[in-house]
Every structure is written in structure tokens, then in C-alpha cells.
Amino acid sequence: MEYLCPVCRKVLNTEMEMCSDLVHFFASWHGKKIWRIRFLNQSAYQFFSDKQLQAMAEGQPLILANAASWEKFDAATMTGTDTSGKVTSIFE
Ligand SMILES: [Zn+2]
Numbered sequence: 401m402e403y404l405c406p407v408c409r410k411v412l413n414t415e416m417e418m419c420s421d422l423v424h425f426f427a428s429w430h431g432k433k434i435w436r437i438r439f440l441n442q443s444a445y446q447f448f449s450d451k452q453l454q455a456m457a458e459g460q461p462l463i464l465a466n467a468a469s470w471e472k473f474d475a476a477t478m479t480g481t482d483t484s485g486k487v488t489s490i491f492e
Pocket residue numbers: 405406407408409410419420421422
């Protein structure tokens with residue numbers, strides 16, 4: 401899975417090591433709700449906090465190809481509780 405680092409804007413994939421900025425970034429979201437979004441015509445996924453997504457959606461409709469969210473994000477295991485109530489990886 402390809403995803404964009406929100407700090408350095410590099411496209412990473414799940415087989416690559418995370419850049420250190422990203423490790424800190426995810427750590428700051430520990431215990432919160434996290435969104436994984438793919439915009440139309442973009443191949444890489446992006447991660448957002450609930451607050452960020454709400455701010456983005458204000459006043460303009462978001463054109464999304466794919467959106468998933470997890471509650472109680474765990475930065476140690478990179479998992480969270482998905483919308484079906486199961487604990488799953490945010491990279492799957
Ligand atoms: Zn980065």
C-alpha cells in the first residue's frame with residue numbers, strides 16, 4: 401500500500417521503513433480517531449486526524465476514492481478499532 405508522509409510529503413509504501421517524522425506524527429495521534437483517505441486520481445493514501453478531516457470538509461465537498469477510519473489508534477502496533485468493531489491495521 402502506498403501512502404504519503406504528511407511531514408515530508410514523500411510517497412512511502414508499507415514494505416519501506418517509516419521516516420522518523422512520521423513515527424512522531426503517528427505517536428501524537430495515539431488513542432485518537434484516525435482517517436485513511438485516498439483522493440480521486442491519486443494512488444497514495446493519506447492519513448488525517450478527525451479534526452483535520454472536519455476542517456478540510458468545511459465549505460467544500462471532498463472528492464474521495466476511498467475512506468476508512470479507526471477509533472482508538474494504537475501507535476505502537478499501528479492498529480485501531482475499525483468501523484465493524486474489529487482491531488485491524490491501518491495499513492491493510
Ligand atoms: Zn516523512
